[in-house]
Amino acid sequence: MREKENKDKAGVLFMQNKKAAIAVVGAGSWGTALAIVLADNAHEVRLWSHKEDQVKEINGFHTNKKYLPEIALPELIVAYASLSDALAGVDTVILAVPTKAIREVLGKIRAVQADSITIAHVSKGIEPDTLLRITEMIKEEMPKELLKDIVVLSGPSHAEEVSLRHPTTVTVASENMEAAEKIQDLFINHNFRVYTNSDVIGVEIGGALKNIIALAAGITDGLGYGDNAKAALMTRGLAEIARLGTKMGANPLTFSGLTGIGDLIVTCTSVHSRNWRAGNLLGKGQTLDEVLDNMGMVVEGVRTTKAAYQLAKKYDVNMPITTVLYNVLFNGKNAKDAVDVLMARGKTHEMEDLVNVLDEKYTEG
Numbered sequence: 196m197r198e199k200e201n202k203d204k205a206g207v208l209f210m211q212n213k214k215a216a217i218a219v220v221g222a223g224s225w226g227t228a229l230a231i232v233l234a235d236n237a238h239e240v241r242l243w244s245h246k247e248d249q250v251k252e253i254n255g256f257h258t259n260k261k262y263l264p265e266i267a268l269p270e271l272i273v274a275y276a277s278l279s280d281a282l283a284g285v286d287t288v289i290l291a292v293p294t295k296a297i298r299e300v301l302g303k304i305r306a307v308q309a310d311s312i313t314i315a316h317v318s319k320g321i322e323p324d325t326l327l328r329i330t331e332m333i334k335e336e337m338p339k340e341l342l343k344d345i346v347v348l349s350g351p352s353h354a355e356e357v358s359l360r361h362p363t364t365v366t367v368a369s370e371n372m373e374a375a376e377k378i379q380d381l382f383i384n385h386n387f388r389v390y391t392n393s394d395v396i397g398v399e400i401g402g403a404l405k406n407i408i409a410l411a412a413g414i415t416d417g418l419g420y421g422d423n424a425k426a427a428l429m430t431r432g433l434a435e436i437a438r439l440g441t442k443m444g445a446n447p448l449t450f451s452g453l454t455g456i457g458d459l460i461v462t463c464t465s466v467h468s469r470n471w472r473a474g475n476l477l478g479k480g481q482t483l484d485e486v487l488d489n490m491g492m493v494v495e496g497v498r499t500t501k502a503a504y505q506l507a508k509k510y511d512v513n514m515p516i517t518t519v520l521y522n523v524l525f526n527g528k529n530a531k532d533a534v535d536v537l538m539a540r541g542k543t544h545e546m547e548d549l550v551n552v553l554d555e556k557y558t559e560g
């Protein structure tokens with residue numbers, strides 16, 4: 196039993212955390228919602244934004260209207276326009292920008308950072324072409340002497356609900372369990388329950404690839420196909436995520452956890468999901484450019500579909516949903532025809548492909 200655990204009045208276990216200064220880099224929906232959790236835990240939260248107007252709004256009015264319109268931000272959140280000021284003396288950085296911006300932002304951190312830091316990233320994507328997970332991108336971009344540990348925080352957690360303090364559960368994973376526990380301690384509270392896991396690959400793959408399935412679920416909803424189709428997509432989607440993830444080295448059990456099925460459920464069924472909403476508009480007939488132009492927030496699943504399509508080829512894994520979605524997004528395939536393609540595939544056994552992947556994994560020496 197870890198020493199810091201204590202029982203509060205309600206008898207719920209929670210952590211008597213040491214209060215810390217923490218930099219949250221990226222002031223979109225997720226960075227801001229996580230800043231609220233940290234401020235609720237009485238940490239000093241420095242929220243960095245690359246937009247001066249947003250910094251003025253957060254510090255002057257304690258709002259971030261573009262991303263969390265209805266929310267009053269705690270005064271413990273202070274916004275910074277200067278990254279070096281935000282990072283001065285901090286030990287932990289929460290990296291909360293879209294996958295596409297990770298390398299650029301890490302370059303900026305590298306340029307001003309003097310001491311070694313733990314980076315906890317909260318993004319859900321895979322880099323197309325390099326096919327790297329975010330942890331791997333961080334390792335490439337940050338010199339060893341500036342990096343203590345890398346942690347990933349993931350799970351079923353829409354910013355809109357976290358910022359309202361609705362009950363939410365997430366998982367933190369790291370190659371170093373002490374680092375994962377450190378991040379668990381910073382975030383955990385009565386509204387935000389944090390689990391640990393050592394399977395970084397499984398957590399990152401589940402979090403990234405569920406966005407592909409959410410886009411597809413949005414499309415079938417947009418086409419008016421209803422619940423049977425969505426349940427099929429979620430179940431068979433998880434099967435293809437687990438096949439690929441296991442081949443990449445993940446623990447297959449991770450896909451039955453919060454960062455696998457948990458996040459798949461929330462993203463495929465919630466009106467808050469940008470990926471589901473984007474798919475829904477595609478299903479209703481908008482073009483990808485129209486959808487992305489109107490969204491105003493990142494839709495990670497689009498780039499991740501490209502990356503997963505490439506990964507499926509690299510690892511020789513059958514990923515039919517990813518493949519038809521790739522053809523809809525990037526090859527102009529009609530969404531309804533894409534569903535027909537999925538339904539008209541040759542007959543298969545439900546579990547055989549995954550069983551074969553597991554056999555391969557566990558008989559490998």
Ligand SMILES: NC(=O)C1=CN([C@@H]2O[C@H](COP(=O)(O)OP(=O)(O)OC[C@H]3O[C@@H](n4cnc5c(N)ncnc54)[C@H](OP(=O)(O)O)[C@@H]3O)[C@@H](O)[C@H]2O)C=CC1
Pocket residue numbers: 221222223224225226245246262291292293294296299300317318319320352353354355491492493495
């Ligand atoms: N929203 C959610 O509920 C959740 C999101 N996530 C993940 O978190 C990550 C971030 O998503 P989220 O916060 O929702 O995205 P948003 O689109 O809401 O916000 C992205 C933020 O990053 C900023 N940004 C974009 N590019 C750069 C750049 N090059 N340099 C500096 N800042 C930049 C944006 O600035 P600007 O305003 O100028 O565009 C904005 O503040 C994604 O990977 C997402 O999948 C994970 C769990 C939940």
Ligand SMILES: O=C(CO)COP(=O)(O)O
Pocket residue numbers: 319350351352353406409458461462467468469470471493494495
């Ligand atoms: O990852 C998320 C919820 O867990 C957010 O999903 P969207 O990016 O689709 O909104």
